[in-house]
Amino acid sequence: MSTTTDHGDERVPTTASPQELVDEARRWWQTDIIDVRPGEISLRGYPIQELIGNVGFVDTIWLMLRGELPSRAQAALFEAALVASVDHGPAAPSIAIARMATTCGAPVNSAMASAINVLDDVHGGPGQQCMELYLEIDAELRRVGHLDDMVHLDEATRLVLQRHRDAGVRYFPGFGHRFHPLDPRTPRLLSLVDAAAAEGVVNGRFAAIGRAVEDAISEGRPKRIPMNVDGVTAIIYCELGLTPEQGRGVFILARSVGILAHAVEQMTQGGRIKGPMPKSIGYTYTGPARRPLPNDLDR
CATH class of the missing domain: 1.10.230.10 (Cytochrome P450-Terp, domain 2)
Structure with a gap:
């Protein structure tokens, strides 16, 4: 079977068997994070059904990023930092x-x-x-x-x-x-x-x-x-x-x-097209003063 392979900016014709094409497709993305098969999902090797109900969301974030589950103390400190960063109001x-x-x-x-x-x-x-x-x-x-x-x-x-x-x-x-x-x-x-x-x-x-x-x-x-x-x-x-x-x-x-x-x-509150400040306050204009359009528009 004839196909093409990328080499920089060139596409070079190659001949590959169906199995080689399947193998190439499987190598296209490689991840240590998740394994998904028909009827199976695992995160970093842990079956998803065992994580659900037994592992918290913060632990799962750690698992996804670090590859292993955190200790309770590690998760607690990590969670504290996350809680502190949740919000700082509409001024942000x-x-x-x-x-x-x-x-x-x-x-x-x-x-x-x-x-x-x-x-x-x-x-x-x-x-x-x-x-x-x-x-x-x-x-x-x-x-x-x-x-x-x-x-x-x-x-x-x-x-x-x-x-x-x-x-x-x-x-x-x-x-x-x-x-x-x-x-x-x-x-x-x-x-x-x-x-x-x-x-x-x-x-x-x-x-x-x-x-x-x-x-x-x-x-x-x-x-x-x-x-x-x-x-x-x-x-x-x-x-x-x-x-x-x-x-x-x-x-x-x-x-x-x-x-x-x-x-x-x-x-929930509603409102339409609310800008960064109330319309009554306006903003500071710093351009030219109001001026008439010249009669001679030959530019």
Whole structure:
């Protein structure tokens, strides 16, 4: 049987047997995540019917991302971070967009997609960026051979922060908040990390790194720049071994719950074509003053 095979931009004719074509099709997608056969479904090797009713949703998220089920303590810390990120009100652009979309007639899937699409580097990315910062400091400690010696933490932290400042960075994600003088989620989550570290559930290394960053960026300032929810959930996700990309992904999962709740609430409340502010308030126009159209329109 004649077919073609891709080689870069070229399609080269080949001859393959029916079985070879079946084998090629089976190799097209490869996954360690799920195995689906007629009458059978397994996630990471566990039959779905055994997971249902015995394993929680948070455990299942962990299983899908990490490949194994978490311990109860790991799942509890992971869940705490997810709960903290669920919602921050209509002032958050993603939530506002979900609500506005429904007033334009969008169904729930479109409203949620519109909101999730703005969870990008500025609105949805600081947690991931903060994880990357913590991991860079951790890598600096390891580079100089201080794998478990946190005495050199302040030095490594200042070195990495200065490296970022030299590159033009003036804002460090995960610290400070435009609304909260002290993010109410941070102390509670940090206390849970400390308790988990005391019990040996996590190492506590990234909690120390996060606190060192807060100390360093607050140094010499009249007011301390406190860690926010992105900074503390970044600690948790680093402690639990998630990658920065997974960290952003689970933040989006958590915030999707708030997005859904607000979209459905707005559908219940009704309203048509609601913009980001009431029509009575208007906006600031900065263009030319009102002027007549010239009589001579020869342009």
